[in-house]
Amino acid sequence: MKFGEHFLEELKARVRPSDVVGRHVKLKRQGREFAGLSPFTNEKTPSFFVNDEKGFYHCFSSGKHGDAISFLMEVEGLSFPEAVEALATMAGMEMPQADPQAEARAAKNKETISWMERAQEFFEKTLYRTDGAAARDYLTNRGMSKTAAKAFGMGFAPDNFSALKDELIAQGATPAQLVEAGLLVEPEDRSRAPWDRFRDRIMFPIHDTRGRLVAFGGRAMAKDAKAKYLNSPETPIFQKGRLLYNYHRARRAFSDASNTARGLIVAEGYMDVIALARAGFGHTVAPMGTALTEDQLDLLWRVGPEPILCFDGDKAGVRAAFRSIERALPLLRPGQTLRFAMLPEGQDPDDLIRASGPPAIAKVLDAAIPLVDMLWRREVEAEPLNTPEAKAGLKSRLYKALDEIENGDVKALYKTELLARFDANYGWQAQRGNQYKRKSDGETKAGKTTQIASAQKLASNTRVETTLIGAILEFPELLERVDERFFELEFGSADASALQKAVLNWWRQAKAVEKTHLFTHIQSSGMEQAYRALSRQRLLIRAGMGGADATLDTRAALWNAQADTLIGTTQLEAESSDTRARMVDAITGDNSDGLHRAMRASKEARD
Incomplete structure (x- = not known):
């Protein structure tokens, strides 16, 4: 409007x-x-x-x-x-009048909502009459008090084909109005009278975003019922894909100053929502028995940037989590994502709370994993990865998932993260790691302990890491010679690791080595501050790479020597002081030939 x-x-x-x-x-x-x-x-x-x-x-x-x-x-x-x-x-102002047709629809919807409210009154009263005894027992066994049931407007639809119809018609409703509200079912044979849609069910009122009662969900009491849960049909006032159960209460609970959550909790059913709310997690909602829709995701992100989808830990719950990823990927935006919390297998929120209390649920929610982790799990678990063809299939699936992400910034960072994981687990990094492991299998326990301690010591050498990452940023043309080694290095510094990933993403897409283009990419990755911190040590980095006028061959040799130090593949301490002195002289004087001779001498000494 x-x-x-x-x-x-x-x-x-x-x-x-x-x-x-x-x-x-x-x-x-x-x-x-x-x-x-x-x-x-x-x-x-x-x-x-x-x-x-x-x-x-x-x-x-x-x-x-x-x-x-x-x-x-x-x-x-x-x-x-x-x-x-x-x-x-x-x-106290009247809303602007729309066109006559819209005004008529609004008036009709208002009337429909009034009959929904009267239906709820009937269901609530029936819950505490003789007809509702079994339903009350069920709720009591589930730990539901009368106060809690009233807080959520719960009721009971008796096992009768005309109980609600008779009640509301006596109050002035017409069968046509109740059919349009979804409260009655109109038979195909129009010669027969409509009957109550909800029978022998515990009733849950469903509200729109403004808190108006627009539909019901009913849980069957009979074990052999065709549908355990039955929702109102689509009506002029209810489209289930555009609403979330308990949303009007949940967003108020979320806005409470004491709530430190970053988004709503999404459970799978009505009873899950009520159990979580009673345990102190009032900012919980649920879809109406279907996978989350785009409209429902939009409702979630209106409230907070990082909703948590809470699923049962069984196979069905995992499949539901995977389906949510499909719907969410095209909608991701900077600062707008999802997290996934998986319950212990065989337990729903109510079971877990009753067995272990609210702290158990809090622990599950605190352990919720980011969407990128669940996406990686989905693709890795799609098939066994024991052949090159299967691993290639994984990479293809990752690219297909990336194509679903519409936002360019989010897609670029997902690509960096997912391909780095692929390389680390199934690419050349993993192959090199396996070779190193096979080589290490024959070593003594004492030897391995010494080597690990030495590697940890070298990895913590901030000066070496600064030189390695700083040299790439200062002289990106080095990547033409050392890219594979650069991307296999494991940096101890978080900033260095993040810069390494950003450079990897740029290098995969770069058409030409341009320092200004690299800097622009670093900026867009949010790493400008770390980049500038390294730039302040530019003079030391240049000196470590042979000075401003060194050749690319000289810089590559010096860079590889530093990389050898970091990963522990050489032991400079074991070299003769004479050889090391000749290397230092060559580096200081930018004597490329002398440097190469010193490097060869060093290699011969190690051999």
């Missing part, structure tokens, strides 16, 4: 931002402004301010700024029209 400028200005004039913000943030007046703790970050000192005179809020800790409308969109996850309508209700 489009809103005129006059309407929006009038709306903002009638609603003070502090009144809207004050429903979510405890504000204290400071002069002409109000101050409070940020609803967007976890802080102890107030950095969030609201100014009614100027009509805006500003959060210094997160940098977010806006008016009352944008605040509701940020905190409650509302769309723009939803936020405008919520403020209009607060201000």
Whole structure:
């Protein structure tokens, strides 16, 4: 819906931002402004301010700024029209009239929702009558108190084909209205009367993003029921792929200042949501028995950047996790992803909570893995990887998955990460590692202990790592000679490792060796600060590579010598002082011939 400028200005004039913000943030007046703790970050000192005179809020800790409308969109996850309508209700303003047809649809939907609310009243009353005894026993056995059932509006549909129909028709409804609401089933044989859709089921009310009751889900009491769970059909007020169960409550729980989560929790069913909410995880939702849709993912990301999808640890749960990846990949954006929490096999959230308490669930959620890890698992587990052809198939699947990612920045970083894993586990890095392992198998235990200790000592040599990575960044043309060795090195520094991955990604795609292009790629990878830190040691790095005028052959030889030191394949300490002195003289004077003679002498001495 489009809103005129006059309407929006009038709306903002009638609603003070502090009144809207004050429903979510405890504000204290400071002069002409109000101050409070940020609803967007976890802080102890107030950095969030609201100014009614100027009509805006500003959060210094997160940098977010806006008016009352944008605040509701940020905190409650509302769309723009939803936020405008919520403020209009607060201000007592009538929404702009749409076209007559839209107005008629809105009025009809409002009437349908009123019958849904009356149906819930009937289901709730029935749960505590004689007909609901078995349902009450079931809920009690599941640890569900009467208070908890009422908090979620749970009820019971009796095992009767006309109980609800008779109740609502007596209140003034028509069968056609109840059919349109999805409460009655209209038979194909129109000569027969419609009957109740939900029978002998525990009822769960389903709300839209604004908290309006629009549908029901029903769990069968009979063990031989054709469908364990039955949802309302698609209606003018309910499209199950666009809503999430408990969303209206979950986003309020998430916006609580004490909640430090980075996104909502997504469980698999209604009872899972209720169990998690009762255990202290009120920011939990669930789809309606289907895989997550694009609209549902959008709802999740409106609230927080990193929702956690919680699945059973059995094969079905893993398959469901893999299906979620398919839907999520095209939608990934910078700062917008998913994590996956897998429950112990054979247990759902309710089982785990009842057996081990809320800390057990917290442990599972804390161990949630990033989407990139679950994607890697999906492709690796697709088939046994015991032949070259199978490994090639894995690489092909990785590229196919990468093609699904639409955002260029995210795709580039996923490509770097996934191909680095492939190289480390199944490529030339893994082959070299296996050769080294076979060579080491014949060594004595004492010898291996000495060698590992020596390698650890060398790997921690920051100066050597700085020279190696700095030389590549200063003289990227070195990659034409040393690229394979460079990408097999294991750096102890996190910054060096990250720069190594960024260079790898650039080198795979580079058409020509251009230092400026490499720097641009480093910037886009978020590694500019680490790059500049190395640049401050440019003079030492250049000296270590033979000086500014050294030839490419000289630099490559010097670089390889440093790499040998890092990975422990040479033992410079064992060389004669005379040989080492000649190498130093050659390096200092940039004497390429002398350097080569010294290197040959060193090799002969080792042999």
